[in-house]
Amino acid sequence: MRGPHNIWRLIRTGATFERTGAMGVALDAMQAPRNVRAAARVLGWPFRWLGYKGDPSLPPLTRAITALGPAYIKFGQILSTRPDVVGVELADQLTYLQDKLPPFPTETAKQMIAADLGRPVDEMFSEFAEPVAAASIAQVHRARLATTGQEVAVKVLRPNIGAAFSRDIDAFHFGASMIEALSPATRRLRPRDVVNHFEGIVNGELDLRLEAASASLFAENTKDDECFQVPSPHWHLSSRRILTSDWAEGISLGNVAAIRDAGHDLSRLAERILQLFLSHALRDGFFHGDMHQGNLKVAPNGDLIAYDFGIMGEIDEYTRRIYAEILMGFIRRDYDTLARVHFEAGYVPRDRDPAAFARALRAVGEPIFGADASQISMANLLGYLFEVTERFGMQTRTELILLQRTMVVVEGVARSLDPNLNIWNAARPVVEDYIQSNLGPRAALSDSRKIMRTLQRAMPLMPGLLEDAIWRERQRNETPERREPRFSWRSAAVGAGAMAVVSLGLAALL
Incomplete structure (x- = not known):
């Protein structure tokens, strides 16, 4: 059962927020009503000794989030995009949330690269440095291609990060449901939608092939932009857990x-x-x-x-x-x-x-x-x-x-x-x-052309759709309750709509 585990994780979260002094900051930012404040205090205060201490040199909220681990750090980053939920001032603070964690061993990264790409790292890269950046989901190494000597950035997911995020996201869903139940006024801010948005972003970031696709599309869209560069991904050296791209x-x-x-x-x-x-x-x-x-x-x-x-x-x-x-x-x-x-x-x-x-x-x-x-x-x-x-x-x-x-x-x-x-x-x-x-006028002309092309593609479907609409209306009129045919606004609307579509389609062909 996930319920008890989620409750325990929420208690640990509340205890950490209480212990670091972040609880009041978070509740004030959300303008939480009394019942939500009371529930948060009950979850956190009696168990303060269970909470993580965090780095005392950091501001309270940043201290609490970094102490709770990668999922909370990433959630803090996502909340920085929701000033409607946490307020503009706190969103600004979360924008600069410390996102540097201790890196995992380079040897572990090499083993993951070799397992995913099917070759030893030394065959693919003539140089492979220690991590230059370590964040909540992945870390980045500077390397050099063995074939061409080109410098590249190799991004590697943290080991087992997917399972860790899954556990915490489940607790986030549980907590969002509790907030909406305790305070209906918070539903305008859609706490559950916020968590769903977060889950979607994280799931995307946990598959580096999707990031490579985003980089590729972004580079294609912006190729003609002056004074702007996007590092290109190297698809043959990338996988779900590995992303190799040009060094910036x-x-x-x-x-x-x-x-x-x-x-x-x-x-x-x-x-x-x-x-x-x-x-x-x-x-x-x-x-x-x-x-x-x-x-x-x-x-x-x-x-x-x-x-x-x-x-x-x-x-x-x-x-x-x-x-x-x-x-x-x-x-x-x-x-x-x-x-x-x-x-x-x-x-x-x-x-x-x-x-x-x-x-x-x-x-x-x-x-x-x-x-x-x-x-x-x-x-x-x-x-x-x-x-x-x-x-x-x-x-x-x-x-x-x-x-x-x-x-x-x-x-x-x-x-x-x-x-x-x-x-x-x-x-x-x-x-x-x-x-x-x-x-303007150019846009109206372009929109009209798009409508005409859509209608033209749909023309082969029109006879069948029209016959089906007529047949359904006849069946409706022939039920025992409605044996006597009579004028139907619905039938008239269907017929008029079908005729209008067919007329527009014919116009598109002429």
């Missing part, structure tokens, strides 16, 4: 002094980071979901290099258009249009007052636009926006959360290079270009 040589974006000393234009880099992210999100609908300083470098020629594609964001074309209109509404300070977009997209319930919502959005945007460039903050905007949307009953949009959070992280990275960057001025040309290409 450059200066980490976390080392601003070194970037400045190398003569790179910090302001240009800051603007380029923001514009590239928006371009990938709006143009491609496929973006890097973990663009912090540790996953970005500056090449000697000034190009930006992105790597580590375990967390990628994906949004459909309709949502991209809505997001672009929302961004443009704020940029143009057109709050009536901004409110209309929220209502038309179904983001805000129809029974709310559009004029009142527009005024609330004005209260969000105006204080930010009234500030100077160094004070214009996407983090502040999202913080205010979450308050407004909660007041108007807007449900959490899970498909936008990673996009919104990544933009906050990207803003932080850009501001570390240029504190005076005006994010709206940098974003405007990208958003305007997207809107002109996807919401």
Whole structure:
């Protein structure tokens, strides 16, 4: 039975949070009601002596999460993408959550590589160094190909990491269900959906073939982007537990002094980071979901290099258009249009007052636009926006959360290079270009062509669908209760719809 094991894991978690002083921080961040606070204290306080101590030099929440192990560290990273759940301030803290763990032995990594790839490591790599980075799920080694001498990065999953994550994720599901049962108000934040989102990300990261596929697709999408590089995967040297890719040589974006000393234009880099992210999100609908300083470098020629594609964001074309209109509404300070977009997209319930919502959005945007460039903050905007949307009953949009959070992280990275960057001025040309290409006459023509192609492909199915609809309606009219034929709105609708589809299909062929 998993129930007792889950309860025990939750008790150990609560005890660690109590022992490290993180319990109050977490409950305050979630604005937890009294019954949730009481349950958390009951789970943690009597068993404080069972909790892990953690590193006393770290802040309480970071200390607790790192003490509890890899699954909690990864969950903390995912929560950093959910400011609607933990608050913007705490999400910012979790973004920089320490993700370095003691590495496992290099010899173990070599054994795993040989087992997965079917050859001794010395046959594949002329050099294989000690790990250069060790994170919650995997560690990375710098190596050199035996055949060509090219430098590569070899990422290796931690041994037995899948089983360890499975146990903790099961407890997370149990805990999320308890939170929703104890506090119905938290259902708007969808705790169980958060855990499902986390599980999906982790399952993807536990199969490095999927990360290789993401890197390959991202490289293909961005091949024409100026001053941007994506290390290519080496498929023949990769497997579920192993990922070999080009080595990314450059200066980490976390080392601003070194970037400045190398003569790179910090302001240009800051603007380029923001514009590239928006371009990938709006143009491609496929973006890097973990663009912090540790996953970005500056090449000697000034190009930006992105790597580590375990967390990628994906949004459909309709949502991209809505997001672009929302961004443009704020940029143009057109709050009536901004409110209309929220209502038309179904983001805000129809029974709310559009004029009142527009005024609330004005209260969000105006204080930010009234500030100077160094004070214009996407983090502040999202913080205010979450308050407004909660007041108007807007449900959490899970498909936008990673996009919104990544933009906050990207803003932080850009501001570390240029504190005076005006994010709206940098974003405007990208958003305007997207809107002109996807919401104007050219977009309408393109959409019409897509509809016609779809109808044309479906034409062979139309006769059968129409005959089936007529037959079903006749059968319905011939039941004992309805022997007398009579006019049916349903039948008329089916017939009219079928005729309309056939007419459009014929038009597409002419």
